[in-house]
Amino acid sequence: MAKEVSEKKEKSQYQGRIHQMQKDLMARWMAELEQAAENNEPTACLLVAGSNLAILLRCLGIHQVYPELNSLQLAIRKQSLPYIQIAEEKGYSTDVCSYVKADVGAFFSGNMSSLGTKLPKPTLVLSCFSGCNVYIKWFEHIAAYTGAPLYVIDVPFIRSGEGPCPEDIDYVVSQLKEVIEICEKMSGKKLDYDQLRESLVLAREMERSWLEIKELTKNIPSPYDDYFDCITLMGPLVAYRGTPEGVEFFHTALKEFEERVRLGIGPIPKERFRMVVESAPPYPYFRTFRDLFTRWGACAVGATYTTPQPPEFLHDPERPLESLAEYPIQIFTNRGLVQRYQLLEKYVRERSADALIIHSVKSCRLFSVGHGDMREYFSKKLYIPTLMLESDLEDPRYFSEAQMRNRVDAFFEVLEHKKYLAGKTIESHAT
Amino acid sequence: MDFESLIAQCREMIDNPLHPEVLSWKEKTGGKAVGYFPVYSPLEIVYANGMLPVGIMGGGNKLDVERADSYFGSFVCSIVKSTTELALRGDLKYLDGIFFHSICDAARNLSFVFKRNFSPQLFVEYIHFPQNPSSPSAVKYLVSELERVRKKLEEVNGRPMTEENLKQSIHAYNENRRLMQNLYRIKAEAPHLLSTPEAYLLTSVGNWLPPEDHSMILRAALEEVPKRKIRPRDKIRVVLEGSFCEQPPLELLEVVDEAGCYIVDDDLLLGRRWYEEEIPLDGNPVHSLAESYINRARYSSVSHDWRRPRSQRLVERVKQSGATAVVFCIAKFCEPALLDYPLFKDVLEREGIPHVSLEFEEKMWTFETLKTSVETFVESILFD
C-alpha cells in the first residue's frame, strides 16, 4: 500500500504553460483541417520526416495531413487495434508496419481522426520518404484508395561519407521544382519566393529555439524528459513550422525550460538516473511505459526519436530549395546505423547519461533491424549499460506489461547497485 | 553432356557452400570477387572492372543460424540473418567486397551491420537506386550513383575501367540474359519439358560464374531440353510472384509443381533477369545502364514506377504467359512483398484471376501443409 502511494506521487507531472499552448495549437490545427475537408480545399498527405515541406505547401495554399500523426493519435487513445484488424482482413499481413495498418483501417472506416473529426481527402499524396521504404508503399496505397495523384520525392540515403553528395541535393531540388509545378496547378497559386524566404526565416527561428531547448538536457536535473515530453513538442514543430505561432510557442517553451533549469526543477521529483532512448515508444501503452521508468527516477536526456530534424540543422532562407532538400536527406533516419550509433553515443557522453534504453519496435524495420548489434556495440564496446525491450508502437497485442516491468526493474536494480559501488569508491578515494 | 548430367552438375555446385569455382577464378585471373545481395546490382560495372560478381542469396536450408539471430530483431526475414551467419562463420572469406541496395529497410540496416562488423577486410557499399523514375532527373542521378560505384571499384582495384571494358561486360550480360530468357520461353511454351526447379538450378549457378561461363551452361541446356521425352500433364499454369529476394527452398518449388502447377513465369533470382530488353551498346555505357534501369527494368516490389503500376504489370504478365492463376510465394517478414500483396490481391480479384498465398522461410523442412493448400487451390480451379 505504502509503495503504491509513493509510486503515485512519483508519477510524472509535466504541466507547464506550454502544455496548454500545445493543446490549443493542435486543436486549432485539427479544426482547420476539418474546415478544409468541408470546403474541399486542396490538401496534401505528408510525412513527418519530410514535414519541412509544409513550409512550401503553406506558401502554395495547400493544407497538410499527416497519416503518421493520425496513427499515433489512434494508438495513444487506445483506438488502434480495431483498425489494424480491419486492415488485416483486407490482406495486410500481421507482420507489416502497424502504423500503415491503423491508418488504412481508419481510412476504410470513414477517414476519421482519433478525435472523431473528419479528415480531408487528399488532393495530392506527397511522399518524401527519408529512409523508411515503407513510406513509399504506404503512400502508394493511400493514392490507390483515394484516387489522388501520387508524387514520391526520392530522397537518396546517405551512403558514403558523412553527408550528402551534391548530386543528391540537385536530384531532390529538381524533384521539388516538379512538386511546385504540380501544386501551383492544383491551387491556382504561384509560389511567391519572397514569402517562402520569410517563412524560412521563421522556421529557422523555431529551429534555433528547438536546438537550444535540446541543449538544456545537459543540466542536472534535466528540465524536461527528452523522450516522453519532447514528443509533445514535436506536434507544433511539425504543424506550425515557419509560422509566427510556431515561433511564439518555441520562444515560450525555451523560456519556461530555462526557468526550470534556474529553479532546478525536473519532470520527476528526484532525478536518479539519466537515460538515452532509442526508437519510438509503445504508444498504446505510452503512460504505462513512461511510468516504468519514472518509478526509478529515470529521466530521458536524449533520444533519436525526438530528433525529428537533422542535428544542428537550420533552414537557410538564402538557399530556399536547396535547404528544403537538405533537411529530409540529412535527417537521422536517412543515415546508416553506424551514424545512428554515433548520435546516440554523443547524447550519452554530452548529456552524462547512465544508460541506453532500446525500445525495439517489432513492426518497424527502419528502427529495429540491427538493434541486437546496437546493444552489443554499446554494452560490449563502449561499456554503456544497455537495456533492450521489445513491443510495438501501434499494435497493443505485442505489449506485455509484467514482462517489461520485470526487465526494467532488474536493469535498474543492477544500475543502482553499480552507482552505489561507484559512489563508495569515490567516497573512499576522498577519505 | 546430357540434360540430367547438366542438372546434376548444377546441383553439386549449389550444394557446396565453399564455392571453389570462385576461388579458382580468383587464382586464375588474379582478380577480386565482389558479392551482391539481392535484388538487382550493376554487375556489368563490377565485371568490367575485372572483378567477379558473386550472388549472395542467403544460406539455404542447410545452414544453422546460431549467432546471427542476436544481431537482429524478431521480425526479420531469414536472408538477413543467414547472410550475417555466413559472414560470421567465415564462409564469405572468398569475397573482397559486397554490395547492398535500396530494396528495403532490413537490407539497408544489414549493410551497416556488415560495415561495422566485417569491414575493412570486406568493403561494403550501399547503392541507392532511384525510386522516382517518372522524374526527368532520375537518369542523371543514377548516372552519378553508378559513377560513384565505378570510382569506388577502380580505387579498390588500383586501375581504371575503360568504356570498352564496360561495353564488353554489358555485351556479356546482354547475352547471358537473352539465354535465360530463352530458357523461360521454353518454360512458358512447353512447361512439361523444363520444370521450375530445373530452370532455377540452371539460372542460379550463374551466381558464382562469369557470365560467359554461365552462358555456356545455358546454351548446352537449351540444346538438350527439346530432346527430352516428357509428356505434358494436366496441370494449371501459374505465375509465381513474391520471391524476388529471399529464395524459397528448392523443395518448395518441387511441391508446387507436384501439387499440379506449371509455373510458367516467376520472379526467382530476379536481379539476374532484370532486363528483358538489351542494354544498348551505342553511346556512353554508364548512361545506357542508368537509362535502362529507369526505362527497361522488370517490375518488382522493391522498385517503384508509377508510370506503370506493379499491379497492372502483374496482370499483364499473367495474360502474356497464358497463366490462369497466381501463386504468391512470399518470404516470412518480407515487407516489400507483404505490403504489395493487398494491392495485388485487389486487382486480381477485379480481373477474376484466382490466387493463393504461401509463406516460406529459408530453413523450411516440411512442406505437407503447403502442398495441401496448393492442391486444394488447383482442384478448385480444375473442377470449377
Ligand code: SF4
Ligand atoms: S516502418 Fe517504422 S518508420 Fe516506417 S512508417 Fe512504419 S513505423 Fe514509421
Ligand code: SF4
Ligand atoms: S526478403 Fe524482403 S525484407 Fe528481406 S531483405 Fe529481401 S526484400 Fe528485404
